[in-house]
Amino acid sequence: MTAIPMNQTDPTTESSPETEVVSLPTGDVLLGWLRDMMLIREFEVRSMQAYQNRLAGGFLHVYNGQEAVAVGTIAAVNSDDPVITAYRDHGHALARGMKPEVGMAELFGRIGGCAKGKGGSMHFFDAEHHMYGGHGIVGAQVPLGAGLAFATKYRDEVIDGGKSNHVTLCFMGDGAINQGAVHEAMNLAAVLELPVIFIVENNLYAMGTAVERCTAAGTHLVERARAYGMNAACLEGMDVLDVYRGMKPLVDRCRETSRPCWIDMRCYRFKGHSMSDPRKYRTHEEEEQWESRDPIERLAAWLVDRDLLTGENFKQLGKQVRSDIRQAVKWAEASPPPGLEELHHDVYTGNWGPYTGTSKPEFLRRRRDDQETSGA
């Protein structure tokens, strides 16, 4: 049915020593996941509109179809575990807790945006929610992800004198895995025993290139990680419950052992690569097949089956989410563009020549203050 039949690599955690039974959180939490996925979808619907209306510029890569991946993986880690991804980053930021209006304002290039309008769609950063970016250069975030994991381990062990207790989620596309930097990072993570989970959002295409056209042994991505001695799994990414159940034991193990792990997450982007992609490289039938596995519909149906949701509640939720995003758009539109003084602000932390320092230099002292406080 697709370029790569789903059954070619069985979505299992093949290398887990024993299959663990993962219990799901309560119905309220699951409803929260449903809402998060719907919020992401609606955010993307409105961001595409905004792009067409020229409220947003540059490149726009939307996350429609992949919502279960960001929501399910992020649900499996702690709220202070770092997350980093590529340029298709709205879903991860929202799943991490970024306020939609702040994301929308970034798309609009407004001062209220997460990066004051300086980063744009591809570069969503949110320190408060441990979101270390959206990164525009394919593969660039992967060594950085290893570095985030290095730092959590260093802080936990060297500075706090305890045991490594954080897990970094480092996302990349299927196209990114052929960047040299990704392989260097994988090797480093294995050699230095870094608590990082590399998640390949394998949506089968890198721009117009189907994965098997540019990736050797493209149907067996897990083999790459195993060659680095890494625990690896292929997971089904269109169902948030599958994602969560697959992730949870891997996250726990990564936290426990401080060893990297790699996931081939099978998913599909419902829209084109960016806003200028006619999608001639795939068939309409293929798109329909995948759309019939819509992660939002799927969770909603599951919840209805178990009397955790009624059709009426689902409708209500849809209304609520649409209203939330409408508010976000309003808020973003009301936020002014950055003043011209922002041009020379945040280039350096200090003042010199034309440069006027930065707004939040506290970040430089963050950890040392913690240490001093805890030592006092």
Place this chain on the structure above:
Amino acid sequence: MREISFRDALREAMSDEMRRDNRVFLIGEEVAQYDGAYKVSKGMLDEFGPKRVIDTPISESGFAGLGIGAAMMGLRPIVEFMSWSFSLVAADPILNNAPKMLYMSGGQFGCPIVFRGNDGAGGQLGSTHSWCVESMYANVPGLKIIIPSTPYSAKGLLTQAIQDDDPVFCLESERMLSMTGDVPEESYTIPIGTADIVRTGSDCTIVSFGRPVHFCLEAAEALAREGIDCEVIDGRSIKPLDIDTFAASVRKTNYCVVVDQSWSFASVGSEVAAELHRVCFDDLDNHVHRVHSDDVPAPYASNLEQEMLPNARKICEAVRSVTYNA
């Protein structure tokens, strides 16, 4: 003469050379089945087949290096970077191998290769995607840099670059690909290192490269209405620089503004200024003024980006200032 687009002119240069010389091939991301991310190579796969028009994984360092190895064996690769911003991933092969191969091998192995792609701000792409690489790369001996501003020079310069026996970096602009202009149907070359006087004038020389040449022409029109008659020179090549043509103009006008879209520090603009100060010291009635992008990473927000980049307003101000009309 017929009018074609900049992207068609680039394609004609490549296709003509591929028909003429079967050592020439095109390699890069999405160049074949997708017809090029910006449709520059549209139809080339159909004509030349998958052995000569080759799609790659997203592995800039790998396929740039592969091209260099092939060039050492006597092939003539055209390596497309979707954007020069992505060439930074391939900095080692393109700066450490291609331009030094001839020297490091004592003249045994050359590197007749063309690297080409979009350079400069594409419009709100943010700082990772808006690189102007010309100043940074021009610092390296052993390579040549061309930067066409019209469909005509795109075809002539790229044809010359493919025939050239040294590595040539061809800097195009996403913002100009749809621009049309007169282009002869037959194949022709423009020698690398020759500038073009695109507007004659007597009061001030404006030298520029690539897309900002058009901003200079716009500024020259506005300044003409104020009674300042500018001569606009399209450098066309950055390495080598056609200082002789710039100097001849400056000897006539006695004033000069250089417009370079890259950052000012150790830049093409500073190089042109330094050279003109050396060779035209006695002819200049003011020091050469320069217009660059502001020394900050490219911002996403449209108003900030426009403020950062060179534009006609800034060029007018610089011309008024250098000619004491401010």
